Amino acid sequence: MKKPKILIFGDKRREKVFETIQSFERFVKGKAKVLANCYQGDCLNNLLQEADYAFVFGGDGTILSAARDLSENNVPVIGINVGKLGFLAEFSLNQVKKHFKRLTTDKSLIEKRMVLKCTITRNKKEKIVSTAINEVVITAGPKFNMIDLKMMVQGQSLADCIGDGIIISTPTGSTAYNLSAGGPILSARLSAIVITPLCPHTLSFRPIVIDAEKKIAIYPQRLNEGTTIILDGEILCSLQIDDVITIEKHNGSFLVVNNPFQTQWDTLAGKLNWAQKPKYRISERAKK
Structure with a gap:
């Protein structure tokens, strides 16, 4: 039987990760061909193209860090939780x-x-083109005044987002920052985009879910000196008033090997206590 060619991602500087990777490497010897440990961009493109699977050790942050290169090369990810939450x-x-x-x-x-594919255009030139597995966030930043973002969807005006910023999320990212900001939970298999405002200056601006085939364009109307765009909590870029930010569905896909012994909903219930029944306190009198 042909042995799978695998890549390992994991920060060996973290004690628990190092020990877990060592144990895995001993186990996998003779069962698979380990091409490299590619943590922090040490992987060459030819290795990414050659790999059958990537085993990522850590938490969701480590997976998101590795996922951009892996999604470009269609390498399925098997995530081993050595972090905290681990969706x-x-x-x-x-x-x-x-x-x-x-x-x-x-x-x-x-x-x-x-x-998601995010493009920032400045002075009619592309400044940044990158992908996001979870979300694209525009945050007000210092001096922490409200910012104003004019939003268009497929060339049609959607809204002016006045507040602390905006979250544009994938279904995978819907259980991350989006959820904390009051956005909805989407099934990971959906092809949809969630738009969730951050502390909007109007109670009527609620999160909205749109078709993933629609392109979003954002035109800043008012910014702070420190207004920043963040992709998956990692890629940072300061915004300027004349920038144009476009967000659309990327042609590639993030391939995940699902745990066959649990569902997305099991994970929500187990790690966030989602939809759990309330625990009623029984008085001493009622016990008698």
């Missing part, structure tokens, strides 16, 4: 060891998730 890092090391053969052969476990 994307669905597996424990023991689960991976126990079901390694199935995880690296059963193509039905691979789920395609949409990715």
Whole structure:
């Protein structure tokens, strides 16, 4: 049987990650060909193109960091949670060891998730073109006055977002910053985009879900000196008043190997206590 070619992503400077990777490397010896540990951009393009799977050790932040290059090369991700919450890092090391053969052969476990493409145009030239797995965020920044963002969807005026900023989220990112800001939870398999305002200056501006095939254009009307655009919590760029930000569905996909023993909803219930029944306190008198 052909051995899968795999990449390892993980920050070995973190003690628990280092120990977990060591244990995995001992286990996988003879079962797969390890091409490289590609943490922090150490992977060459030819390795990314050659790999069958990427095993990412850490939390969701580590996966998001690796996912941009992996999605460009259609490498499925198997996330091993060595972090805290871990929505994307669905597996424990023991689960991976126990079901390694199935995880690296059963193509039905691979789920395609949409990715956003963000372009910042300045003086009619593209300043930044990048992808986002979770979300694109524009945040007011210092001096922390309200900002004004004119939003268009497919050339049609949507709204002026006046407040602390805006979150443009994928279904994968709907359980991240979007959820904390009051946005809806979307099934990860949907092809849709969530627009969630940050502390809007009007109670009537609520989150909205749009078709992922529609292109969003944002024209800043009023900014602060420190107004910034952030992609997946990592890529930063200060905005200027004449910038044009366009956000659309990327042609590539983020491929995730799902845990066959739990659903997205199991993860929500287990890690966020989502939709749990209230725990009623019984008085001492009622007990008698």
